[in-house]
Amino acid sequence: MIRNAFRYVTRKFLKSFIILLVVLFMSALSLISLSIKDATDKASEKTFSNITNSFSMEINRQTNPGTPRGGGNVKGQDIKKITDSKNIDGYVKRINSVADLDGYDIIETQETLENQSAERAKNFKRTVMLTGVNDSKKEKKFISGVYKLIQGRHLNSNDKNKILMHKDLAEKNKLKIGDKIRLRSNLFDADNEKGANETVEVEIVGIFDGHNNGGVSYAQELYENTLITDVHTAAKIYGNTEDTAVYQDVTFFVKGNKKLDYVIRELSKLDINWEEYNLIKSSSNYPALQKSISGIYSVANQLFYGSLIFAGLVVSLLLFLWMNARRKEIAVLLSLGISKAQILGQFAIELVLITIPAFIASYFLASSTGKLIGNNVLQKVTGDIAKQIAKEAGSRSLGGGAEVDGFNKTITSLDVNVTIQALIYVIIFMSIVLIISLLISSSSILRKEPKELLNDSK
DSSP states (O other), X not given: OHHHHHHHHHHTHHHHHHHHHHHHHHHHHHHHHHHHHHHHHHHHHHHTTTTTTXXXXXEOTTTOOOSTTSOOOEEHHHHHHHHTSTTEEEEEEEEEEEEEESSOOOOOOHHHHHTOOHHHHHHSTTEEEEEEESOGGGSHHHHTTSSEEEEEOOOOTTOOSEEEEEHHXXXXXXXXXXXXXXXXXXXXXXXXXXXXXXXXXXXXXXXXXXXXXXXXXXXXXXXXXXXXXXXXXXXXXXXXXXXXXXESEEEEEEOTTSOHHHHHHHHTTSSSOTTSEEEEEGGGGOHHHHHHHHHHHHHHHHHHHHXXXXXXXXXXXXXXXXXXXXXXXXXXXXXXXXXXXXXXXXXXXXXXXXXXXXXXXXXXXXXXXXXXXXXXXXXXXXXXXXXXXXXXXXXXXXXXXXXHHHHTOOOOOOOOOOOHHHHHHHHHHHHHHHHHHHHHHHHHHHTSOHHHHHHHHO
């Protein structure tokens, strides 16, 4: 049976080759789609590794307008009520404040200079934004990849009078790790409600990098003009302490054995004015990232199922034509007493002889083209999301800066690698499709008697 199958496959080389090509290309597409999904899983796992079991406490802007400048005003006493919960493993709290560099210049662009009035130039000539945080490694903008530490170390809860500075700002002012600078309160800042006039000497312990994705209106929206500080420094600039300061928001990390939804429900029972706040799963702070992940999954699924369906339809048609041309041969085999099961078995062996080299070749084809196709899929998906974001930003007049860019972050790269495990899955699924195609294409012919087949072949 195997010998006969081999002879037929080699004798009808063109027909066999056409089926081989169909199986080869469709298997390669299936392999690439599975590999893209696997690469997306790894990229999302890496991105969300620090936020999958965390949530943020933010102000409810429908009932709480925040600070005079529109920032968050989460109360320290409310934060403590949540941190005292037995379900909380850790937290990162942020203070947004404004300060002036004493004796140093900020970064300006042509765009920011054009938008600057004489009064603003006078009042905010050296002004930088401060993000005070008790653990900069878990700060949102570092987690999302908007900022990236390139020298030195991150800030921790024990730090006081320490900062991380942007690479370009440090280079412009010829500053380096270990240098100390002075920060002064800005009396024209709307959030400086106490009229604080503080001076804080801080040490640079780290350098970070990152650049705005879109245009900005004011210099303070540039990444380069943001300093990451410890909580103590950001609070003191406004004449506050860590306890009396108001916070932009807080991210809480839930203990590993606790379900996030359960913890949020339990915390909502605490004696806190919940009309002022919202508890939001941290993953929800990256909607564009989630859209890019789901978009890539959708395209990969379309490739996978589309290739299986296309292979099934084309192979069914080819096998039907193949069987139709073999009516006389089948009639002779049946007349010689060879059972229909044996004949079907020979057909199956013929298909196996064709598909084995197709499956092997598909692995190498997918390996050589997977990265290219994966990047094309990524660019298509993220390009569509970018257009949607630009449209929404235009209609809502959204500002610039790292907060917006982090919110709009998408997956930027896929490391597509074809694995043997993926090949095994493709072989299993494709084999099922081919078996169904074989049964469909041969059933009508094998149901007939030899005499009918001979008459049909005339």
